Amino acid sequence: MKKLTITSIILVLLMISGMIQVREGCARDYIFIVGSSTVYPFATVVAENFGKKTGFKTPMIESTGSGGGHKLFGAGIGIDHPDITNASARITKSQLEKDFKNGVKEVVEVKIGYDGIVVANSRLTQVYRLNRKDLFLALAKQVPVPRAKGELRPNPYTSWKQINPSLPDTKIEVFGPPPTSGTRDAFVELVMEGGANTFPWIAKLKKTDKKKYKVICHTIREDGAYIEAGENDNLIVDKLSKAPEVLGIFGFSFLDQNTDKIQGSFIDGVKPTFEAIADGFYPVSRPLYFYVKKAHVDTIPGMREYLEEFTNENAWGDEGYLTSKGLIPMSVKERQHYRKVVEELIPLTLEDLN
Template sequence: MAAAVLLSGGMSACSDGRQEPVRIVGSSTIFPFAAKTAETYAERTGVVVVVEQTGSGGGHKLFCSGHASIDATTSSRPQKPSEAALCARNGVAPVIEIRLGNDGIVLARAVGAVPMDIDPLTLYSALARELPTSGLDCTPTPNPYERWSEIDPTLPTDMITVYGPPPTSGTRDAFVETAMEAGARAFPCLAAMEKDTPNIFRSRAHDLREDGRWIDAGENDNALIRTLANAPTTLGVFGFSFLDQNTDKVRGIAMGGVLPSQETIRNKSYPVVRDLFLYLRGGSALWADRGAADYVLEFTSEEASGPGGYLEEIGLIPLSDAERAEMRQRVERAKANAGPRP
């Protein structure tokens, strides 16, 4: 279910007297950052900013369907070619891609639960719907594992129960493309399959269990945090910022001996790292008096997403100064070239 936040002291007035808010849809992972930026921007300008939590896939669908009221979508993965094609068909062009920062995809469980260290092979062995018969025989067999200790005797005897994002989520896409694919490559026959038949490899690597060991938890990561806190033998998959803001309730699980932290995500020693994006309407659709471009400039400002900025305080891993400057230049060029509102 989409969550909407209306943040402002009043409506923004267009030059012709119309009153329209800036409207942002998209990623649940980026939602806290987008909402905090919206709140700050509204306090400074009086411009209404509506931020809706639709998931990355849902955000791209709405944005690219040509809804005139949607100015931008946030995404925890790059826009897919099929989504770019949908944007083009519906006249949502040009689209300006803005990198906002970095994020880690973490596994976590309740504070007080037994610590765990899971390598990619263990994770894949726990969550793949089907596994190779052996390292050299890729004949698929239903996943037989019920407990973590059956895969690795050093792990707890807890039942394998992992709550994670649904198929519409960019976090889900990034999780299967990084963690699950890395685990699949540990089987020599699957590693060879990736070279020979990459589409079949991706299908095998991305196909999660449907027997209750993996559970789609929806787009509300705060609800997932509450679930983990109340079920200490379960694990959850979500963006680092939600771990960073809930250390009183959940603790991160090490991946290959590395715990998730701002530093390990920044230096990419933590193995599951991704970029976070915002996609903005360009061309004549970028109406300067609606404030969309200025909102994105606030998002990419040093005060917001620079080192020590107010978004880093809630879990965003900043870009380098040079990268952030490049993103601001993209927005400034788009705003300068937008022209008058049709």
């Protein structure tokens, strides 16, 4: 083997130094977004408008579910990690603490509006008139024993009529989101807890034994009545159009965009409509968010411009283009607040989540 001369060693070192500089100087030339399947359609429309109006590349958006998205988002800083994560449930204190431990020290929270969770079926059959008690009894893994206070049993119900005589005598079969979904989180909190609370002894557990209360309310049956359909809500819509007696759970925007195929069930006597959700009458509604990695804002090209597009009145306002996609706008006061948060990139603190 030939000995390396001092000159050749210097050349090698210079080459390595140059390679390192190039590698360090590289940055993505597009925004990378992950997260909620419910927020995905809204983010996609904003991204398309952003791409047309600016000279930046259209952001790459992946529908991973709120939980999966935040896991990717909070794993670290740098071009290998997402810049933004969409969420159909607010970040938890434990999630933010994990972000901090992973070096993601400044996370900016942006609420974008509201959405309803619907239980829908094919337009080829009758509209269901459900209440939250019906849904709890249909989908919980364990349900109260009739006339036996404090006792539970494995869910025995196989048809809707067994639960409520006014419902059709059809098999309980519901397509819904997986545990990683913010829609699933919101559904168990708003619907399953709401239905369980109609039993006074379960409602009391929320104060006396919160762990047991959560097990009862949040544990979905696993015997085939509830079918996890992944993070793609469009697939659930497609399944419903082909299976008239099956129900599906997803965000209102997917119902709003597919009224030719599917219809929303009444929940506690209220039909899921834009107006009912906006007015607060529909009982199953929740806020939607996205979270921004502040450290990436002035590193990834177009970040500020994308945030400007999303929080512009032409997008999320009362007459904005996102309303045509099913987003329920926030009040003017809320929009002004979050617009300021975006302009000043005010990070979220653990105290904000108390």
